[in-house]
Amino acid sequence: MKPSSSRLPTLTILYHPRLERVGERVQLEELARPGARIAVSRLEPGFAPPFQASAALPLATSFLSRRPTWLTADYGGSFTIDVQDSGATVFVDGFPIAGSFTIPAPSVQKGAVIELGGQVILLLHLATDRAEPTERHGLVGESEGIQEVRAAIGRVARSGGGPALVRGETGTGKELVAAAVHAASDRAHKPYLTVNMAAIPASLAASELFGHVKGAFTGAVKTQAGKIDLTEGGTLFLDEIGDLPGSIQPKLLRFV
The missing domain is CATH 2.60.200.20 (Tumour Suppressor Smad4)
Known part of the structure; x- marks a missing residue:
């Protein structure tokens, strides 16, 4: 049995x-x-x-x-x-x-x-004992764990948008999962961008995310759109979000 x-x-x-x-x-x-x-x-x-x-x-x-x-x-x-x-x-x-x-x-x-x-x-x-294969979403592997990840990607992609948190150790493929969610969603034809928060100096984080106008600070020689504006209607993946400067967190919370 x-x-x-x-x-x-x-x-x-x-x-x-x-x-x-x-x-x-x-x-x-x-x-x-x-x-x-x-x-x-x-x-x-x-x-x-x-x-x-x-x-x-x-x-x-x-x-x-x-x-x-x-x-x-x-x-x-x-x-x-x-x-x-x-x-x-x-x-x-x-x-x-x-x-x-x-x-x-x-x-x-x-x-x-x-x-x-x-x-x-x-x-x-x-x-x-699966009767039918799940959508692969570009991920390699057939373990129970990877099948559950694929199923979760499908659920999030069908949820209609909104913030999603992807957790995992360094090198486990969080960016691949984020890209797969975007590709499987209704936003697939819209922009998808990745921002590595650990690679951005704290002094430039707000400008990187929200943009700035010419002359807003020393070195701002032209108006520049932020990543949030550039991904309007699409998906913005914030990698290493734990390194987001504390001064930016309230602004980002208001956005999401």
Whole structure:
């Protein structure tokens, strides 16, 4: 029986000698039942791009043995990986496996990295059994997290506008998400601009955002429109907004 949440044990290819196969996956519905096991080898199971199960192909690389490595579902959401039959060199989350090893449930929920034969890397994780693909919005990846990000982009884009806060660590793609929201919205034909607040001196922040007239300050040799005016009807992405000078924050709050 499937779990009520329809999150199924899944193997996704993180690395393969044929790079075009990265991202292919197989959902292991049978492993939703404790005690069930599947064989992982050169010959099985079949991996396919998401939502293209009919195109499934085995890993089919000579670096893997035809003899299987076994993956067994345990009670409580953990899994046992057994390499005794295959004799393969296997690592789980960077640790070498000899004989059998239990992958605990928290590791599976987070995503356990399984390296086979030094040439194939798989991710054992839980993934939603989606019947249809979501709009990709230009983002790469098929994990639960990236699917949720895509869904959120669609919701925000359809909301009709207004301020939106994009949060994430440096380098996680906040600007890509902002651009995707703009591209999927009714404002897509309007301007889209990015302003890195950390790169603007505090003394010029107000001018950068709101513009200035000629002679407003030393060096203002001509009237200049601000980024807010330039993106009228479109989208203005303020990157590193935490570095916005305190003197500008009340003005920006009145604007938004």
